[in-house]
Amino acid sequence: MKKPYGPDNRYVLTEEHRAQLPEWRDKWIAIALRTEPQTEDDRKKVRTAMRGMYRAAKLTPPKHEVFASSPISAAIAAGVASGVWWCRDNPKEAEKLFGPVDESRLMSALRVACALAVRAGMGERVSVPAATNAATYAATYAATNAATRDATYAATRAATDAATRDATDAATRDATNDPLATFFLRCVGMSYRMRNGGNQWAGWCSYLSFFARVAKLGLPQFRAWRHYESAAIHGGPRYVHKRFWIVSDFPQTIGRDEQNRPHCLTGPQLSWRDGWKTYYVHGVRVPAWVVENPERITVASIEAEQNAEIRRVMVERYGIQRYVRDAQFDVLDTDKDPLGQPRRLLRRGDVVVVELTNSTVDADGTRRVYHVPCEPELRPMPRMPGGEWGAPQTLTALNAVASTYSMRGEDYRLAVET
């Protein structure tokens, strides 16, 4: 009989198992990036999983099982519901704090709190030990958890967390005359304590499930953990309370750029079926109108934007050529390239561009003038994706051009240029 795995019989990653790492990683990346809505079968499996987790924790599964359309709706509902249940379970303390609390007042305050929380959230910012052991850990962790996280974290979990945090924080700040409603709003602000990421925590699940499903370690803990795994496969973020649980559906859209950062130029980066949405451009969270109505971007609105990252995105949406033309840029340096064509280094705020003139003449007899955005300190750009940036250089046109070819100005000596 095979000796069970344990402290004196450690698992070592085999070549056969190693070969399955990419497939396992991709399976969980797909789970994290799911945009199809939950099906009835998903909900049935989530119910079984949630009840199984309560029982595994030696808790009685709650009667109130709720499915929400988005993590933000789930957070608001969970926060308010936890407050209501606290009042019901602690009537004397609730009366001391808030005066007489009956069901009618509870429901009235609940409605006020939910309305305020939703309104606040819909604001501009939120549109809604041995070497072998270590090696095995390192190899599987990097290939499963780290890879899944790299591919999905920013675009799903981080973006959702930011949107939920903004919505729930805004709810906490909102004012109402009813102390009971204020209490519920505070509960919304603390709802993160009940939160689990569901499919958005796929990185961790991919790592743990590898040992259960691929390595087949057969550990007794997996019998309880399989419910956690199932809840992550069939549901989004969830809020867990002794009186209820709320599980969110999957988003409708998830936008990413080539670096897996949250990104979408044509609509919300993340959107859910209940209308909550959030907007990102290359990892920068921006107001909805910057994406949906780029025609509203003007030099004045760019200048008025306080956030440097959002301002930079606005400049890119406006068009660097157009921005250089419409705004008054400071000329930092001028010179001529080896073919005698003029070059200028221009700056406005934190936008630095080098203006170049083509050495060849177009069919109409003119030469094209174009602008290349540079790193603001003219650090030579990395030669390969993920490479290192060079050291800062003096702000000259020559250094600017050299930096765009990953070189320093003193090394940029062209023998031939056409």
Added chain:
Amino acid sequence: MKTTIVRQGDVLLRQIAPPPPDALETPPADPRGLVLAEGETSGHHHAIFGNGAKLMHYRQTGQRVVVVADSGAEMRVVGGGSGGVDRHTPISLSPGHYEVIIQQAYHAGMARRVED
């Protein structure tokens, strides 16, 4: 060794000392030839022409290297001519190894290829 640097639009070739033979490998062949870069907007591409010329890349980093044989080679722009006017004239390359550097622009905190 004297370092020769030549530039054709957004493609720059910088002569380097020959890397150890096992540091380089040959990528899958491109039916169009030794294409260094493609124009994003005008359909042209920059390519190397010459007997025995090779386009290889470093096994470790993927960075590309042009190997020019004793008979020399030329870097030319193919296609995408605007009104019959060539965008760039050919550049002759003497024998040796050249690393390929494509011009990049700064966008959103990262370097991205310049749209040509």
